[in-house]
Amino acid sequence: MSFIAVLLALLIEQVRPLAFNNPVHAGLRAWARLVRRNMDAGQQAHGWLAWAGAAAGPAVLAFTLHLVFSRVSIVLEFAWVVLTLYVTLGFRQFSHHFTDIRQALEAGDEISARQGLAEWLRVDVSSLPRAELLRQVIAHSILAAHRHVFGVLLTFLVGWWLGLGPAGAILYRMAEYLSRNWRQRPDGTPSAALTAAASQAWQWVDFIPARATGLGFAVVGNFEEALASWRSETERHGEGNDGVLLATTAGALNVRLSARLESLDPEEVGDAGSRAEPQLAHLASAVGLVWRTVLLWMFLLAMLMLAMLNS
Numbered sequence: 001m002s003f004i005a006v007l008l009a010l011l012i013e014q015v016r017p018l019a020f021n022n023p024v025h026a027g028l029r030a031w032a033r034l035v036r037r038n039m040d041a042g043q044q045a046h047g048w049l050a051w052a053g054a055a056a057g058p059a060v061l062a063f064t065l066h067l068v069f070s071r072v073s074i075v076l077e078f079a080w081v082v083l084t085l086y087v088t089l090g091f092r093q094f095s096h097h098f099t100d101i102r103q104a105l106e107a108g109d110e111i112s113a114r115q116g117l118a119e120w121l122r123v124d125v126s127s128l129p130r131a132e133l134l135r136q137v138i139a140h141s142i143l144a145a146h147r148h149v150f151g152v153l154l155t156f157l158v159g160w161w162l163g164l165g166p167a168g169a170i171l172y173r174m175a176e177y178l179s180r181n182w183r184q185r186p187d188g189t190p191s192a193a194l195t196a197a198a199s200q201a202w203q204w205v206d207f208i209p210a211r212a213t214g215l216g217f218a219v220v221g222n223f224e225e226a227l228a229s230w231r232s233e234t235e236r237h238g239e240g241n242d243g244v245l246l247a248t249t250a251g252a253l254n255v256r257l258s259a260r261l262e263s264l265d266p267e268e269v270g271d272a273g274s275r276a277e278p279q280l281a282h283l284a285s286a287v288g289l290v291w292r293t294v295l296l297w298m299f300l301l302a303m304l305m306l307a308m309l310n311s
Contacts, residue, residue, distance in 0.1 A: 001078060002160050003305045006153065007298065009085035017092030024087050028058060032178060040194045047193035051201050054178055059164075059171040066165030084166035088173045089152045094144040101137055102283050113137075134278035138286050139257050142249050143242060145290045147176050150216065151209035153297060175205040203240050210241035213293070214248035220292035221252025233258065250275060252289060255282050 018025075032054045039050035062084055069076040097120040104113035110130070117125050117137060125133060152169045159168025179202035182190050218226035229251030230244060236258045237246035250257040256275045276282075 001081065002157065003298075003301050005078065005081045005085055006089070006156070006301065009082050009089055010091075012082070012086055013090035013092050017090065018087065022087075028174065028177070029181075031058065032174075032181060036182065036190055036194065040190050042191040042193055044193045044197070047191065047195075047197035048201075050194055051178060051182075051197045055171055055174040055201070058174055059167040062170045063164050063167040066167070070165075081166050084169060085152075085156065088166075088169040089156070090148060091145070093148050094141075098137065098141045098144075098283075105134075105280055105283070131277045134280065134282065135257055138249075138253075138255070138278060138282055139246055141283075141286055142245060142290070146210065146213045146245055149290075150213040150293065150297070151176070151206060154209045154212050155205075157301070172205060172209070175202050178202070206241045210244050214244050216293040216296055217245075217248050217252045217289055220296055221249075221289055222254055223252075225254060226251035249286070249289070253282060253285050255285075 035050050035054040035057075039046060039053060066077065066080060069080045097116060101113045101116040101120075104110070104116060110133075114125050114128075114133065117133065121136070121140060125136065128136065152172055155168035155172040156166060157168075159165065159171075162168075175198075178198040182194055182198040184190065184192065184195050214226070214230060218230070226248045229247045233250065234243040234247045237243045237250065246257045254275055255278055257278075
């Protein structure tokens with residue numbers, strides 16, 4: 001059931017993508033806001049308690065409904081799994097940003113491309129050199145693909161294997177959302193304790209999925225370069241799990257995705273110094289890397305399903 005549910009959810013999402021202001025996501029955002037306002041008392045214990053309520057609450061609800069539907073009808077159970085994956089899994093939840101920017105760059109309209117990236121990242125990119133602009137597009141597209149597709153897929157499968165139904169996918173997406181939304185604002189909210197809890201919890205939840213995605217990129221890309229970059233350049237590409245993903249992608253595509261090398265000591269540059277500066281063609285290469293990884297994981301999932309049916 002899991003393979004068919006994932007495949008069907010991806011197909012439905014391609015045909016009819018979920019709107020940004022859909023009632024499900026709006027409800028989850030409202031839930032997170034309600035928990036923060038009522039449980040953020042500024043202490044470390046309160047921060048973790050608030051995170052557990054905001055992230056685990058929807059996951060527990062998804063698991064409970066899965067149990068109820070499984071006892072009523074296999075059709076309802078299957079429909080619930082597909083619906084949950086449709087809400088949490090998919091390219092179209094972020095790919096419109098990448099597509100618009102890529103089309104603008106291919107048409108030579110760099111101003112529109114910069115506007116699109118600024119809207120996506122919510123930062124000013126007007127002064128970025130072209131190579132840095134392309135680097136930002138590739139890096140954030142890879143991270144978005146992981147968070148919306150590969151990370152969700154892996155946590156769903158782990159949860160399914162543990163008998164939790166689609167709860168793993170819900171927990172993963174809520175943890176990712178809280179790590180972004182619960183950052184301190186100018187008005188002092190949320191508290192530092194809540195921000196730290198959401199950030200640390202996200203690093204824990206994403207630890208294995210990020211490395212699984214990185215391994216997939218290595219397999220379908222330049223394997224040796226990807227692993228070498230993973231081992232030696234992770235810290236240069238960013239902190240924690242994002243650094244692993246970007247370092248592996250840089251090696252798999254043989255493109256620079258780290259900070260500008262001129263600011264580093266010559267001994268610290270290493271193999272990254274021989275990598276190509278980001279070019280427009282690398283956008284297509286990044287898309288190909290992602291789709292090959294999707295096919296790889298779907299193939300492995302299909303093989304696992306066949307093995308379980310024959311056992």
